[in-house]
Amino acid sequence: MDTLQLLLNGFAAALSPVNLTFALIGCILGTLIGVLPGVGPAAGTAILIPITYKLDATGGIIMLCAIYYGAMYGGTITSVLLNVPGEAASVVTCIDGYAMAKRGRGGTALGIAAIGSFIGGTIATIALVVVATPLSTLALKFGPPEFFGLMLVGLCLVTGLAGRSLVAGILMTVVGLLLAMIGIDPVRGAPRYTFGVPDLYDGIGFIPVVMGLFGVGEILATAEHPIRDVVKTNFSRLLPNREEWRRSFGAIMRGTGIGFFLGLIPGVGAIIPTFISYIVEKRVSKHPEEFGQGAIEGVAGPETANNAYANASMVPLLTLGIPSSPTIAVLMGAFIINGVTPGPFLFAEKPDLVWAVIASFFVGNVLLLILNLPLVGLWAKILDVPYQYVCVGTLLFCMLGAYSINQSVFDIWVMIGFGLIGYLLRKLDFPLAPAVLGMILGPQLEKSLRTSLEMSAGDFSIFLTRPITLALLIISMAIIIMSALQMAPKEIREGSAD
Secondary structure: OHHHHHHHHHHHHHOOHHHHHHHHHHHHHHHHHHHOOOOHHHHHHHHHHHHHOOOOHHHHHHHHHHHHHHHHHHHHHHHHHHOOOOOHHHOOHHHHHHHHHHOOOHHHHHHHHHHHHHHHHHHHHHHHHHHHHHHHHHHOOOOHHHHHHHHHHHHHHHHHHOOOOHHHHHHHHHHHHHHHOOEEOOOOOOEEOOOOOHHHOOOOOHHHHHHHHHHHHHHHHHOOOOOOOOOOOOOOOOOOOHHHHHHHHHHHHHHHHHHHHHHOOOOOOOHHHHHHHHHHHHHHOOOHHHOOOOOOHHHHHHHHHHHHHHHHOHHHHHHHOOOOOHHHHHHHHHHHHOOOOOOHHHHHHOHHHHHHHHHHHHHHHHHHHHHHOOOHHHHHHHOOOOHHHHHHHHHHHHHHHHHHHHOOHHHHHHHHHHHHHHHHHHHOOOOOHHHHHHHHHHHHHHHHHHHHHHHOOOOOOHHHHOHHHHHHHHHHHHHHHHHHHHHHHHHHHHHHHO
């Protein structure tokens, strides 16, 4: 009953005119980000963090969350009409969505995607309400050693699952941790790794770094590839016919379950639930030969799984403080910048804020359905804007955003520098998520480590004598070993071929 009352209080806050406006703006901006090929939710969220910097914490976080799940749907439009995924999770939608568009059924493909996304997102949010309080209550029993182990698990998950090479993932994690150490030592009070630069005494800014790595780097990489022509389709018929409803219903339900359960596992990433959903639908279909030719289940299932995952991935972030994807890692950094630290203490210390944000997920799903069903033709027209205009406009916005935080030209140079670094890392196939997560979790990891050692008078055995901490350390080691075993055969084959 307490949970229900808290949720009702959250709805009262989320439906206030101010917060409702923030949710609407976030949904519009998120959909726009998803529609623009090459931007994507991680880059788009990073680029738009500065516009929430001066807002109150509740309104700013509601807007950023709306941007996130809005972008998860917006990518569908480019997948269906351009055969170019707006973000990674929409890759699978290209297969049958684009085939439907070429047959003049693009409107129906986008319609079932919007409906499936609404159903999946809403059911996943209901499940979030059910599991959030028990998980946060359990995590409240954690002490510094347990938090150290928990954050280590998060780092290992992203390190092992973010890229093709385990070595590259570990290297990028170390880079992120080193970036987090720049500034004033929290214990000694002396500058470290600042090289005598006064602008680094407060540490290197998270927003310029992430805007550079994801925003500028993504734009530079996308500018190399020409955008293909948009398929002209009829948007007068958006709702499926009776037969298509029948075929889509089971796909939507299965996609919801797959997306939600995989969203609870940090490090899985948004693309895996969509692929699994597509494979499941092809296996259970009575007409598997239609997949790849415009099967509506191939759109309904993955798109539902996509948005169910997006909402479910907020569970480990809000309750445990562990981001489950690069976009969630960026979102976590935005939370911290807005004075909110995700984790179990969030529910105890700021229940009004966290339940308002959870209630806004329901509101946002309704807004997205309203925005994307009747206005899908309008969003499609945005694809006609020449990409060079989008590219230049986004870069200018990034520069203004980086400068506006501290009115510092130094932050602009940091953003440009990390933009070039992000572009080079993409070309070299280095994962960016571990670096961002290392930068975010670094201060908390260091604080937990130092506090634990102060508790034990410098004895490292404290991490082995506490059962939960030991279990978390074993899980971390198992993740690294499993990742190494999965990647080793491939690396050995490549080495022998050379």
